[in-house]
Amino acid sequence: MEAVEVEGLHAGYGATPVLVDVNLTVPAGEGVCVVGENGVGKSTLLRCVSGLQEIESGRITVFGGDPGATPEFWRAVVTTVEPPTWYPGLTAREHAELVCRAHGQDPAEAGIDEALERFGLAKHADAIPPSLSSGQKQRLVLAIALLRPSSLLILDEPEQRLDREGRADVAGLLADYMAGGGSLLMASHDDDFAIASGAAITTMESLSAVAG
Numbered sequence: 010m011e012a013v014e015v016e017g018l019h020a021g022y023g024a025t026p027v028l029v030d031v032n033l034t035v036p037a038g039e040g041v042c043v044v045g046e047n048g049v050g051k052s053t054l055l056r057c058v059s060g061l062q063e064i065e066s067g068r069i070t071v072f073g074g075d076p077g078a079t080p081e082f083w084r085a086v087v088t089t090v091e092p093p094t095w096y097p098g099l100t101a102r103e104h105a106e107l108v109c110r111a112h113g114q115d116p117a118e119a120g121i122d123e124a125l126e127r128f129g130l131a132k133h134a135d136a137i138p139p140s141l142s143s144g145q146k147q148r149l150v151l152a153i154a155l156l157r158p159s160s161l162l163i164l165d166e167p168e169q170r171l172d173r174e175g176r177a178d179v180a181g182l183l184a185d186y187m188a189g190g191g192s193l194l195m196a197s198h199d200d201d202f203a204i205a206s207g208a209a210i211t212t213m214e215s216l217s218a219v220a221g
């Protein structure tokens with residue numbers, strides 16, 4: 010079964026079409042990185058595949074089912090398309106614990122401290138996320154995304170705000186995720202990052218009969 014199949018997708022905002030006859034396949038256990046200039050519709054496509062935006066016509070399936078509407082979907086899929094929401098007064102570690110608990114993991118055994126260490130956040134584990142820098146917040150989002158069990162990551166510009174070392178680390182972790190059977194759909198402006206992750210690069214234009 011494919012992780013993601015998009016056929017003849019049309020979507021936009023009001024009367025403005027953004028996605029026009031878009032077709033895309035992400036095979037299970039593989040990664041696709043969509044590239045293209047600002048405003049070409051990458052985030053819109055990721056929002057549609059995440060079930061966060063209504064489509065006008067066409068068909069999207071994620072592991073054979075409709076995106077977004079079921080607990081099964083949200084158990085299988087992690088998406089960072091929406092900006093993160095932080096719970097007031099909960100520390101970085103407590104956010105990780107909360108996500109682990111929600112997904113049936115014992116926080117004591119989920120490797121939270123190792124994950125925070127891997128993302129350079131060990132010293133910030135007891136800070137509340139709003140007090141972190143923008144790059145540290147992005148590291149926390151990705152650390153938590155990779156900590157909980159999932160089958161598909163939908164990541165919008167995961168390299169954003171990361172320093173060079175952080176980009177290399179995250180690309181390596183995404184490669185590991187796919188080596189372990191996970192699937193990846195992401196948008197990026199960094200071809201080197203995408204190549205390092207092992208995702209296949211495709212332009213937005215190539216997915217569509219008419220883009221923009």
Ligand SMILES: Nc1ncnc2c1ncn2[C@@H]1O[C@H](COP(=O)(O)OP(=O)(O)OP(=O)(O)O)[C@@H](O)[C@H]1O
Nearest residue numbers: 022025027045046047048049050051052053054196
């Ligand atoms: N909430 C919205 N309401 C109206 N128009 C929107 C909305 N979000 C995006 N758009 C428009 O849809 C088009 C595609 O935007 P989208 O964010 O999908 O592009 P993108 O390829 O992800 O861009 P970037 O590389 O800048 O992240 C743009 O022209 C944008 O102005």
